[in-house]
Amino acid sequence: MAQRLLLRRFLVSVISRKPSQGWWPPLTSRALQTPGGLTVTPNPARTIYTTRISLTTFNIQDGPDFQDRVVNSETPVVVDFHAQWCGPCKILGPRLEKMVAKQHGKVVMAKVDIDDHTDLAIEYEVSAVPTVLAMKNGDVVDKFVGIKDEDQLEAFLKKLIG
Amino acid sequence: MAAMAAALRGLGGRFRWRTPAVAGGVRGAAQGAVAGQWDYDLLVIGGGSGGLACAKEAAQLGRKVAVVDYVEPSPRGTRWGLGGTCVNVGCIPKKLMHQAALLGGLIRDAPHYGWEVAQPVPHDWRKMAEAVQNHVKSLNWGHRVQLHDRKVKYFNVKAGFVDEHTVRGVAKGGKEILLSADHIVIATGGRPRYPAHIEGALEYGITSDDIFWLKESPGKTLVVGASYVALECAGFLTGIGLDTTVMMRSIPLRGFDQQMSSLVTEHMASHGTRFLRGCTPSQVRRLPDGQLQVTWEDHTTGKEGTGTFNTVLWAVGRVPDTRSLNLEKAGVDTSPSTQKILVDSREATSVPHIYAIGDVVEGRPELTPTAVMAGRLLAQRLFGGSSDLMDYDKVPTTVFTPLEYGCVGLSEEEAVARHGQERVEVYHAHYKPLEFTVPGRDASQCYVKMVCLREPPQLVLGLHFLGPNAGEVTQGFALGIKCGASYVQVMQTVGIHPTCSEEVVKLRISKRSGLDPTVTGC
Numbered sequence: 001m002a003q004r005l006l007l008r009r010f011l012v013s014v015i016s017r018k019p020s021q022g023w024w025p026p027l028t029s030r031a032l033q034t035p036g037g038l039t040v041t042p043n044p045a046r047t048i049y050t051t052r053i054s055l056t057t058f059n060i061q062d063g064p065d066f067q068d069r070v071v072n073s074e075t076p077v078v079v080d081f082h083a084q085w086c087g088p089c090k091i092l093g094p095r096l097e098k099m100v101a102k103q104h105g106k107v108v109m110a111k112v113d114i115d116d117h118t119d120l121a122i123e124y125e126v127s128a129v130p131t132v133l134a135m136k137n138g139d140v141v142d143k144f145v146g147i148k149d150e151d152q153l154e155a156f157l158k159k160l161i162g
Numbered sequence: 163m164a165a166m167a168a169a170l171r172g173l174g175g176r177f178r179w180r181t182p183a184v185a186g187g188v189r190g191a192a193q194g195a196v197a198g199q200w201d202y203d204l205l206v207i208g209g210g211s212g213g214l215a216c217a218k219e220a221a222q223l224g225r226k227v228a229v230v231d232y233v234e235p236s237p238r239g240t241r242w243g244l245g246g247t248c249v250n251v252g253c254i255p256k257k258l259m260h261q262a263a264l265l266g267g268l269i270r271d272a273p274h275y276g277w278e279v280a281q282p283v284p285h286d287w288r289k290m291a292e293a294v295q296n297h298v299k300s301l302n303w304g305h306r307v308q309l310h311d312r313k314v315k316y317f318n319v320k321a322g323f324v325d326e327h328t329v330r331g332v333a334k335g336g337k338e339i340l341l342s343a344d345h346i347v348i349a350t351g352g353r354p355r356y357p358a359h360i361e362g363a364l365e366y367g368i369t370s371d372d373i374f375w376l377k378e379s380p381g382k383t384l385v386v387g388a389s390y391v392a393l394e395c396a397g398f399l400t401g402i403g404l405d406t407t408v409m410m411r412s413i414p415l416r417g418f419d420q421q422m423s424s425l426v427t428e429h430m431a432s433h434g435t436r437f438l439r440g441c442t443p444s445q446v447r448r449l450p451d452g453q454l455q456v457t458w459e460d461h462t463t464g465k466e467g468t469g470t471f472n473t474v475l476w477a478v479g480r481v482p483d484t485r486s487l488n489l490e491k492a493g494v495d496t497s498p499s500t501q502k503i504l505v506d507s508r509e510a511t512s513v514p515h516i517y518a519i520g521d522v523v524e525g526r527p528e529l530t531p532t533a534v535m536a537g538r539l540l541a542q543r544l545f546g547g548s549s550d551l552m553d554y555d556k557v558p559t560t561v562f563t564p565l566e567y568g569c570v571g572l573s574e575e576e577a578v579a580r581h582g583q584e585r586v587e588v589y590h591a592h593y594k595p596l597e598f599t600v601p602g603r604d605a606s607q608c609y610v611k612m613v614c615l616r617e618p619p620q621l622v623l624g625l626h627f628l629g630p631n632a633g634e635v636t637q638g639f640a641l642g643i644k645c646g647a648s649y650v651q652v653m654q655t656v657g658i659h660p661t662c663s664e665e666v667v668k669l670r671i672s673k674r675s676g677l678d679p680t681v682t683g684c
Contacts, residue, residue, distance in 0.1 A: 083299070083300070084296075084299070085295070085296035085298075085300055086300065114303065115303070118306060122306070122307070122310050126307075129303075
């Protein structure tokens with residue numbers, strides 16, 4: 001299942017013309033951006049390394065996207081509710097992404113900008129940000145608010161994976 | 163019901179039409195249940211200070227409440243989220259930028275106190291603006307969450323009356339909804355006025371709606387106006403190091419005590435703000451290099467003047483946000499001169515079940531705390547069985563100019579007009595804040611005066627304080643004055659030392675005595 005997920009993501013990334021924010025970590029986007037703004041297909045060897053980091057993290061586009069990729073996901077998902085105006089979110093985000101990537105696909109991460117997806121954030125009772133939910137089989141099984149260090153995040157993820 | 167209301171309205175207006183709103187209710191509906199024939203028990207138009215306070219209070223009393231809020235972008239294109247003027251383009255960003263400016267002064271003082279700070283320290287507008295804007299956005303979100311937690315329905319739509327119980331809301335994409343309610347509260351506030359008769363004003367100038375949301379520094383700025391908006395903005399722009407000019411037609415801070423107002427501008431003038439008094443702009447043009455050229459008429463000399471600026475900020479008054487409400491469809495009366503909504507002491511408009519609070523109302527202070535309190539009291543009267551009215555007497559406020567001016571009660575001229583010169587006693591003092599001594603700061607305008615009745619026990623009519631932290635100083639004294647404090651009681655109050663606040667309770671010299679009001683230290 002994880003491999004099918006990886007393949008699907010890879011195909012989507014290859015045919016994608018618009019790099020969405022957060023899809024590619026900054027390192028790779030510099031390598032990929034052409035002056036025209038098109039995403040150049042990266043070489044396969046590099047792709048596998050970079051796509052592993054980025055495949056485990058994705059931005060939610062809308063409600064149905066959340067339903068599809070989070071609620072209906074067979075893999076456990078951590079949902080990072082964040083905002084542009086939130087300082088701590090900018091610290092937690094990359095840290096969480098890194099720890100999620102270390103779990104080798106056993107868990108994936110969905111990022112939700114609460115200003116873009118207010119209804120979704122309110123539905124999941126997000127009041128302060130960052131709020132991180134641990135979701136398994138469509139249910140919220142764990143949650144935390146605010147910044148955590150890498151060890152705490154590791155423990156949080158390990159508990160989710162089970 | 164609508165027909166009855168219309169007939170009764172014909173009887174000439176402001177009588178008491180009370181829909182029984184006792185808990186448990188005439189309609190027999192349970193608390194929090196559907197409001198009967200209407201979608202909502204209460205519909206609030208405007209999600210600002212007054213509107214949100216009223217909505218949340220009503221929801222807490224178990225009613226079905228909805229808030230509609232919409233921000234029409236400024237001519238320059240600035241828009242913002244839920245929370246109204248105070249949160250987005252008023253009090254909050256203003257006070258934060260004022261703080262940024264004050265810090266500049268403290269940084270300059272610091273070496274005197276032993277800090278080894280290399281001078282001059284540059285200021286980065288972008289960093290300040292981003293921090294301020296981020297905070298405001300967090301407040302937008304906070305309000306959103308609060309409404310949800312209090313079970314208030316929120317619609318981001320531009321509202322207009324269809325009839326006296328129904329409002330049509332239009333969303334950004336054009337989608338329309340119809341909302342009906344038993345009671346409606348209009349709390350749409352106001353927006354800055356553009357002097358449309360001045361050529362180039364609309365195309366090239368900005369207002370307070372825009373200044374706090376600028377991503378780039380406004381640079382050399384001309385602020386046109388003499389209001390507290392004008393002076394506060396000019397104040398913090400000067401404080402962060404920008405070349406700032408204030409152009410005033412006549413007097414500063416109309417409506418405020420004029421002696422204090424002069425001291426405010428005197429302080430600003432001696433601390434880097436340029437003033438063009440007795441001048442009115444006639445034209446704004448854009449030069450090839452992108453700068454703005456302003457032409458004005460100097461009324462004292464009769465001559466024309468010109469100047470070049472990066473930014474022109476209009477602060478020439480605010481207008482009520484009522485035009486798109488279709489008030490005539492509901493039958494709500496407005497003042498012919500100001501277009502503000504006319505209400506009685508219960509905040510009721512010419513239509514019995516329609517109320518109005520906040521800046522949009524004629525004859526009310528344009529302040530957040532009064533709108534909030536009025537909103538809450540209104541909700542309590544409508545749904546909580548209360549009969550308490552909002553008291554607009556002795557409302558304290560503070561102008562956050564570089565040297566802050568806090569006041570409560572009557573100005574000296576108002577007191578004299580009301581009671582006569584002979585029956586009024588004014589105690590006053592110039593003082594020097596202790597913190598100013600070491601760095602050698604100029605305290606010439608640090609001044610406090612108390613306006614009292616001359617007759618014992620000398621009731622305090624008004625207090626005026628010019629100095630650092632004026633808001634913090636004035637708040638406590640507002641309580642005393644609200645309780646009817648007399649000058650005798652003031653004299654009996656021991657001061658806290660060393661503070662600027664204690665100067666209020668140490669006032670002994672009257673204007674009438676002619677003695678020198680300069681206080682010397684301990």
